[in-house]
Amino acid sequence: MKPLTEQGFAADLHRALAQPTRSISPKYFYDELGSALFEQICELPEYYPTRTEFALLRQHGAEMAELIGADAQLIEYGAGALGKVRLLLAHVERPQSFVPIDISGPHLLQACAALQAEHPALKILPVVGDFTHAVALPAAPEPGAGQRVGFFPGSSVGNFTPPQALKFLAMTAEQLRGGGLLIGVDLIKDPALLHAAYNDSQGVTARFNLNLLERARREFGAQFAADGFSHSAFYNAPLRRIEMHLLSMRRQIFSLQGIDYEFDAGETLHTENSYKYSVAGFQALAERAGYRPGPVWTDAQNWFSLHWLQA
Numbered sequence: 001m002k003p004l005t006e007q008g009f010a011a012d013l014h015r016a017l018a019q020p021t022r023s024i025s026p027k028y029f030y031d032e033l034g035s036a037l038f039e040q041i042c043e044l045p046e047y048y049p050t051r052t053e054f055a056l057l058r059q060h061g062a063e064m065a066e067l068i069g070a071d072a073q074l075i076e077y078g079a080g081a082l083g084k085v086r087l088l089l090a091h092v093e094r095p096q097s098f099v100p101i102d103i104s105g106p107h108l109l110q111a112c113a114a115l116q117a118e119h120p121a122l123k124i125l126p127v128v129g130d131f132t133h134a135v136a137l138p139a140a141p142e143p144g145a146g147q148r149v150g151f152f153p154g155s156s157v158g159n160f161t162p163p164q165a166l167k168f169l170a171m172t173a174e175q176l177r178g179g180g181l182l183i184g185v186d187l188i189k190d191p192a193l194l195h196a197a198y199n200d201s202q203g204v205t206a207r208f209n210l211n212l213l214e215r216a217r218r219e220f221g222a223q224f225a226a227d228g229f230s231h232s233a234f235y236n237a238p239l240r241r242i243e244m245h246l247l248s249m250r251r252q253i254f255s256l257q258g259i260d261y262e263f264d265a266g267e268t269l270h271t272e273n274s275y276k277y278s279v280a281g282f283q284a285l286a287e288r289a290g291y292r293p294g295p296v297w298t299d300a301q302n303w304f305s306l307h308w309l310q311a
């Protein structure tokens with residue numbers, strides 16, 4: 001029997017392809033190859049969010065650790081390679097435990113092993129799962145001990161539509177009640193900069209997008225022409241989001257587990273939204289979700305923000 005996540009991918013892909021407007025969750029980008037491609041994206045000269053957020057963490061990590069406090073349990077949603085949390089852990093006093101949640105199991109466990117080598121005394125409790133659902137968490141610190149603090153960097157919150165983001169934030173506010181959430185949020189900016197960040201000159205983002213179909217080929221023997229789809233990413237200004245699509249270059253059949261789906265030329269499978277916010281707009285959303293907005297750190301160009309939200 002196949003692992004649960006793969007069953008989820010096949011079922012969701014069938015569901016997406018059967019709809020008149022086709023869209024699928026971007027969480028399916030992150031198999032092993034996809035996770036590695038995403039790390040390459042983070043190094044691209046055009047992809048400003050990662051290095052801007054790293055700089056903010058490097059510059060203000062001590063202030064952030066002050067808000068996190070001593071003996072805290074740190075929970076990271078969508079942990080990935082654990083590069084950013086290192087900059088917090090360098091300052092946090094006696095962390096009670098670190099709970100990274102990620103959908104990509106082997107990738108997460110490898111990253112945890114590397115982090116453990118650097119922090120031998122740190123209690124690391126990895127959770128392999130989909131953080132968009134309320135996964136079971138290890139027990140919170142005893143009352144009177146440290147607080148529970150969430151860490152959600154990278155502007156992954158931008159993958160949600162605003163109503164989904166509201167729901168996710170409300171769920172985390174419940175999980176973190178009495179503590180806080182440190183969350184990275186990409187800001188509205190010159191559409192040309194946004195366009196370049198999702199249409200890099202080396203084509204890494206294109207490979208990342210197309211990997212979704214390649215993953216279906218690897219895992220379920222999906223049949224389609226290798227050159228039948230191309231990467232499409234553009235800024236939808238009225239909706240304040242980057243949209244990524246897999247664009248069918250001609251009329252063709254995509255065959256999945258014995259079912260044929262037809263694509264016309266120009267038809268797409270919508271693979272990702274990446275919403276951009278203003279600082280005030282995001283704070284208003286957080287407030288509606290049950291948080292009290294606290295300090296915000298931004299870079300000099302106002303490209304990216306990190307928010308402290310009191311739960």
Ligand code: AVJ
Pocket residue numbers: 041049154155156157158159197198205272273274
């Ligand atoms: C990980 C969701 C924050 O939206 O910028 C990067 C993913 N997609 N390039 C983003 C992504 C294409 C990224 N997030």
